[in-house]
Amino acid sequence: MGRVLIVEDDFDGAEVLEAYLRRDGFETLHAAEGHQAMELHVRWRPDIVLLDIMLPGVSGNEILTAIRQHSATPIIMVTAINHEPNRINSLLYGADDYVIKPYNPGEVVARVHAVLRRWRGAGQRHAKILRHNKLSVDQDAALASLEVDGTLQPLDLTRTELNLLVMMMSTPARMYSRAELLASCLPESGAMERVVDAHLYNLRRKLNRAGIKDVLLTVRGLGYRFCNPA
CATH class of the missing domain: 3.40.50.2300 (Response regulator)
Incomplete structure (x- = not known):
């Protein structure tokens, strides 16, 4: 096992x-x-x-x-x-x-x-690499990376931040409620929905610091979505 x-x-x-x-x-x-x-x-x-x-x-x-x-x-x-x-x-x-x-x-x-x-x-479900501009997520390796001068530099994300990023990048432009994100990424935790806000705040801050800005959008009163115009 x-x-x-x-x-x-x-x-x-x-x-x-x-x-x-x-x-x-x-x-x-x-x-x-x-x-x-x-x-x-x-x-x-x-x-x-x-x-x-x-x-x-x-x-x-x-x-x-x-x-x-x-x-x-x-x-x-x-x-x-x-x-x-x-x-x-x-x-x-x-x-x-x-x-x-x-x-x-x-x-x-x-x-x-x-x-x-x-x-x-x-x-098993996600045997592929997700990409947005210079950001890539290798789901098999559970690794998010940023392309810098032709090489991939790993991003320091927690497991939950990575799960949230994968879920939202897999279906760009779809709006997810806090309850959906919590149920998918922390189903057995017993945490309240406001924990999702904190995880996404940290994830957005790390992406912004890496130069990936304005991709995690807040849908006021409803939830969040990943904006991928490319």
Whole structure:
């Protein structure tokens, strides 16, 4: 089924999750602290990460940020912090889902299946490169790039920002409501629709900084669309 890296300082909780995941056919590795987790992520290349936030030394959010600097590996935050701003921040910085402790281990496994199904299904549906002027998105590689002097320079986008960009570039000029964008790009997150505004604000800012301007348009009171006059 795939490789799952569990980053959790509660050894008993990690052992239970490993048992449930292995029963469903997953391979698992456990890291109890942040530096070990980042080393295992690079060396073992898991298909998905279950990441606790409250860890000794390096926090889960710091690990999330570090991984997102070089990888689009799906990440589910698993934490006892039931605080909406923390959940929103994790999603904004690239988490794919957020699970609150105490949890049912079976539900966590179901969320792992759901996130991987969405991730793998997107790759199967979109085996092509989207382009707009000097901007290109390789959907197979999950990579957005900007052409500069004949070479492609990668854009530093979070996984959710990339998903939103792919969805909107695939059907230029179509208007998407916030609910549609949320359902497609963060279906299991439980986040509110205003999270989409924050993700699109960050995406628009990064595109503007790269010289790609006026492509993410706000349809007042309705939603957003990608304007691609070319």
